[in-house]
Amino acid sequence: MTAAFDGVLMGGYDAALFDLDGVVYLGPVAVPGAVEGIAELRGRGARLGYVTNNAARTPEAVAGHLRELGIELDDDDVVTSSQAGAHALAQRFGCGAKVLVVGGEGVVAALEEEGLVPVATADDDPVAVMQGWSPDLTWNQLNEAAIAIQRGAHWLATNTDATRPTDRGIVPGNGAAVDAVRTAVAVEPEVVGKPFRPLIDEVVRRLGCRRPIFVGDRMDTDISGATEAGLDSLWVLSGAHGPVDLLAADARSRPTHIGADLSALGQPARSVELADNRARCGMMEVTVDDGRLVITEPPTDRAQSVDALWALAQLAWRARDSGHDLDPEPSLKVLEALR
DSSP, X not given: OOGGGTTSGGGGOSEEEEEOBTTTEETTEEOTTHHHHHHHHHHTTOOXXXXXXXXXXXXXXXXXXXXHTTOOOOGGGEEEHHHHHHHHHHHHXXXXXXXXXXXXXXXXXXXXXXXXXXXXXXXXXXXXEEEOOOTTOOHHHHHHHHHHHXXXXXXXXXXXXXXXXXXXXXXXXXXXXXXXXXXXXXXXXXXXXTTSHHHHHHHHHHHTOSSEEEEESOIIIIIHHHHHTTOEEEEETTSSOOHHHHHHOOGGGOOSEEESSGGGGGSOOOOOEEOSSEEEETTXXXXXXXXXXXXXXXXXXXXXXXXXXXXXXXXXXXXXXXXXXOBOHHHHHHTGGGO
C-alpha cells in the first residue's frame, strides 16, 4: 500500500473489498459517511472492490446505483454472487450448457457472460438450476426449480442469506427462498456466496489483489466468508448485526478489526490491552466483576463506544474459548446507542 496510508488500518492491505448491503448502502440510500469514506480512500490511492451476495442486479446496474449515490468506480470493480455462480457452472458443465434461472436479470446476464444458456422451465432439460434473489421471484420459478432438481439437475444457490437489511428494516433474503425449494427436494445446494469461498475468490481473481481486507456487516456471511478465504476483515456497525452478535461470534466469525463504519479504514487500527480480568482499548476499560462485563466509565462519543465494544469482545471471546460465559448485559445497556 502507498505511503498515504501509513499509520492507519488500510496501510496493511493492497485493496479493500466492500460488502454492499449494510456497508455501503441500505436499499436505495447510502450508509451515512460511506460515500465520503470511499472518496477519501480512492483519493489516497486505495484499490477498491464491491462484493455482493445479492444476485438480482448486473454489475453494471450495481455500479450505476453506486454512482447515483456519488461513488466513483468502474463497472468491473463490482462482483456479484451471480457471476461467481455462473463461473462455477461453466467450469463444471462447459459453454452452451442449459441452466434453469430462479431469479432475475442479474442471474441471466451472468450465465450469458459465461456462455451458458438460461432457460425458464424444467421441461427444457437443464443440467443445472441457479437460484438467486430477485424482487420479482415467483412461486412458479420455485416450482420449476424443485422439478428440475428432482429430475437430476445440479442445484446452485448464489447465497443463503436468511435476511436482507433495507432502509425500511430487515426483510427475507435468498436463503428463505432456498429453504422453500429445499422442502420439496432431498438434496442440498452448492452455495457460492459468502460465507463460502467462491465469491470472494472470484473478486480477488478479477481485481488481481494479493492482500485485501474484507469489510462487512454480518458475522455469518461477511466475516465468516473472509475467514474461510484466508482474509483479514473489518466489521462495521452500519448494517444487520450489532454488539450482541459480535460478542456471541464463534472463532470463525470474529473480525480482525471493527469500526463504526467503513471510514475506519482511514483511521488507526484499534488495539486492546488484555490483563487477567480487564481489557483496555483507547481510553475505555472493561472489567470482569462477579461474572459480569462492566465498562468502568461510560463512553462520551461514538468512537469511545466502539472502543469499549472491542474491549468487551476480547474478554467475552477469551472467556467463551476457555469454556464459560460472562454476562455482557450491564455493558450492552451502556452501548445501546450503537444500534
